[in-house]
Each structure stands twice: as C-alpha cells, then as structure tokens.
Amino acid sequence: MQTIPIVGLGTWKLWCTYHKKSLVRTACTNTLKALNLKYLDLYLIHWPMGFKPGEKDVPLDCNGMVIPSNTNFLDTWEAMEDLVIEGLVKHIGVSNFNHEQLEKLLNKPGLRFCPITNQIECHPYLNQKNLIEFCHKRNVSVTAYRPLGGSIDGVDLLDDLVIRKISKKHGKSPAQILIRFQIQRNVIVIPKSVTPSRIRENFQVFDFELTEKDMEELLSLNKNLRLATFPLTENHKDYPFHIEY
Ligand SMILES: NC(=O)c1ccc[n+]([C@@H]2O[C@H](COP(=O)([O-])OP(=O)(O)OC[C@H]3O[C@@H](n4cnc5c(N)ncnc54)[C@H](OP(=O)(O)O)[C@@H]3O)[C@@H](O)[C@H]2O)c1
Structure with missing residues (x-):
C-alpha cells in the first residue's frame, strides 16, 4: 500500500544554532524532510538567543558557558517571515521571550507577520500573570509549556x-x-x-x-x-x- 505523506502537522521550533538568516530555511527544510511534510502548521523561535552554528546544539566555551552567535532575533524573525511567504510554514511565533523582547519584535519596523504565540513555562508555581496580560493585550496568544x-x-x-x-x-x-x-x-x-x-x-x-x-x-x-x-x-x-x- 502506498504511504500518503501528511501535508502539515503540529508545532516545531527553530533551534538556537540556526538563528543566522541564511540558516533558518535550512533548519526548516531539514525538519520538513525528516517528517516527510510539505509544511509546518506553526514554527517557533525556540529561544531569543542565537548560538554559534555548528554540530553541537549547545556549543560551550572553556568556562562551560554557551558560545553565542552575533545574531539578533529581529533578523532571525525576517527569515521566519520568509518561510511563511514561501509556504513552508503556516504561522510563526516565539518561545521563551520576555515582554521587552516581544515588545521589540512587535515594534520592529517593516514587521510583516506578528508572532501568533509566545510559548512559555507556565503553571501555578510560575503563573506568569504579567507576561500573559502583556501578550493578550497585544493580541499574542500564550502557550503554557511544562503545565504539570x-x-x-x-x-x-x-x-x-x-x-x-x-x-x-x-x-x-x-x-x-x-x-x-x-x-x-x-x-x-x-x-x-x-x-x-x-x-x-x-x-x-x-x-x-x-x-x-x-x-x-x-x-x-x-x-x-x-x-x-x-x-x-x-x-x-x-x-x-x-x-x-
Ligand atoms: N518551549 C520550550 O522551551 C519548552 C520547554 C520544555 C517543554 N516544552 C514543551 O512542553 C510540553 C510539555 O512539557 P513537559 O513535558 O516538560 O512537562 P509537563 O507536560 O508539565 O509534564 C510531563 C510529565 O507529566 C507526566 N504526566 C502527564 N500527564 C499526567 C497525568 N495525567 N497524571 C500524572 N502525570 C502526568 C508525564 O509522565 P508520562 O509521560 O510518563 O506519562 C511527564 O513526566 C512538551 O510538548 C514540550 O515539548 C517546551
């Protein structure tokens, strides 16, 4: 029996070593290939922080701290927007952004797509009242991860x-x-x-x-x-x- 490829599915995230504008499309198409999908329903910037690109997901310096890349999440966002225009993803959003970072993104000159959601840790011990209020006022939905x-x-x-x-x-x-x-x-x-x-x-x-x-x-x-x-x-x-x- 022939396997029919599913056309789109679920939420996926752009990892920090792929924040360079030229790498965003590679990361997305790698995911699409691995999943045998034509598009993703939702693609999020996993963290606002870019790391040095390479084989290691979390490249570390001699003090055991992450080696950053010289990227800026506003530039990364432009490459995310290009994915929507190309039809590789339906919606884009962010994860682990604080309110100042989100504000910066929403105020970005020439913004083509607003983040549809901010996926953040949220449960009664970290109820995120202020960040939720902030997001909802700006029409950004909130997704609670680690809810249990x-x-x-x-x-x-x-x-x-x-x-x-x-x-x-x-x-x-x-x-x-x-x-x-x-x-x-x-x-x-x-x-x-x-x-x-x-x-x-x-x-x-x-x-x-x-x-x-x-x-x-x-x-x-x-x-x-x-x-x-x-x-x-x-x-x-x-x-x-x-x-x-
Ligand atoms: N954006 C981010 O940076 C980020 C970070 C962390 C997580 N996430 C996402 O958030 C989602 C959930 O996060 P999470 O797995 O860390 O935390 P979680 O959903 O709060 O907790 C998962 C744990 O709860 C247990 N559990 C689930 N349902 C239960 C129930 N009805 N009764 C008792 N125990 C139950 C699971 O055990 P069993 O599996 O053994 O049943 C597992 O150990 C995942 O999709 C993850 O990818 C995102």
Whole structure:
C-alpha cells in the first residue's frame, strides 16, 4: 500500500544554532524532510538567543558557558517571515521571550507577520500573570509549556495540597485541574505524556469548571519558581530571564 505523506502537522521550533538568516530555511527544510511534510502548521523561535552554528546544539566555551552567535532575533524573525511567504510554514511565533523582547519584535519596523504565540513555562508555581496580560493585550496568544511541572527533582505540583484539595472537590485528577486552570485563563496548554491512559485523561477537561475561588487559590500558589532556567546561557546578551517577566 502506498504511504500518503501528511501535508502539515503540529508545532516545531527553530533551534538556537540556526538563528543566522541564511540558516533558518535550512533548519526548516531539514525538519520538513525528516517528517516527510510539505509544511509546518506553526514554527517557533525556540529561544531569543542565537548560538554559534555548528554540530553541537549547545556549543560551550572553556568556562562551560554557551558560545553565542552575533545574531539578533529581529533578523532571525525576517527569515521566519520568509518561510511563511514561501509556504513552508503556516504561522510563526516565539518561545521563551520576555515582554521587552516581544515588545521589540512587535515594534520592529517593516514587521510583516506578528508572532501568533509566545510559548512559555507556565503553571501555578510560575503563573506568569504579567507576561500573559502583556501578550493578550497585544493580541499574542500564550502557550503554557511544562503545565504539570514536568518531572523535575524536588518539585511535585501534582502533590500540592491545594491542588489536591481542588481536585478532590471536582472529582478530577490534579493534572486535569492544572490543565483546566490554563484553559480558563485563555491560555493554550500542552501537557505531555507517553502514557495512553494519561493522554486520554488530559483531554477530559471540558466537563467541569473551576470556580473563581479555585482560580484565586491556584493563582495564590505563585512563587516565581522557574524550572527551565537554561543556566549555561545566563551570560548571553539575549538571556530572557534576567528581568521579572
Ligand atoms: N518551549 C520550550 O522551551 C519548552 C520547554 C520544555 C517543554 N516544552 C514543551 O512542553 C510540553 C510539555 O512539557 P513537559 O513535558 O516538560 O512537562 P509537563 O507536560 O508539565 O509534564 C510531563 C510529565 O507529566 C507526566 N504526566 C502527564 N500527564 C499526567 C497525568 N495525567 N497524571 C500524572 N502525570 C502526568 C508525564 O509522565 P508520562 O509521560 O510518563 O506519562 C511527564 O513526566 C512538551 O510538548 C514540550 O515539548 C517546551
């Protein structure tokens, strides 16, 4: 039987070693080839920081810190826009941009396409209230990554007492509470699981509603606890997490 290539699918990201304008198209076409696709639905700049191009995904100097490239995310964005015009991607967006970086991008002279989303770490311990407000006011959607807290040592959001209490009240799992929390804030949410029963569970979030009090309680858990800090890149000129949001 002949395999029919799927024409477009999902979200993919441009890695930091491909920020040079001349490399953006190569990165995208490599992805399309690997996936046997004609176009991507959504392509994001993974981080605002460009790294030295080459074989290593994270090239390091003798101090163990990332070696930057001399690129600027505004130039990278122009090459992303070219991909839309060429039909290789349908939409473009960013990830891990702080509000100043996003503002810079939105104010870029000659901007042809606005970023459709900013994909950021977001969960009750890092509720991103200010950045979400900022994005929504400017018509940029927000996508919450690591919405369940991932699987990081010492942090177990799913075991939080407040989340468990709310989960018990609604007869839903803690994961479902965390997913519903984002939906009710008008935030796109991308929980990840390799377990079929959990994948099913994570979809069953449209048959209940958190109350205003539940939402307030979940928001009050904020402790600005960022899990994805990417410490090797802290000295980069475009490191996004030196400012509050
Ligand atoms: N833009 C970025 O820089 C960035 C960074 C990190 C992640 N992401 C994206 O964000 C998405 C999710 O992030 P993530 O995987 O880091 O974090 P996550 O979705 O918050 O957590 C995933 C962990 O939760 C477990 N899990 C999933 N559903 C569950 C459930 N119903 N009950 C209990 N445990 C459950 C998974 O276990 P099992 O898989 O074993 O079921 C896995 O260990 C991914 O698509 C990822 O690519 C983006």
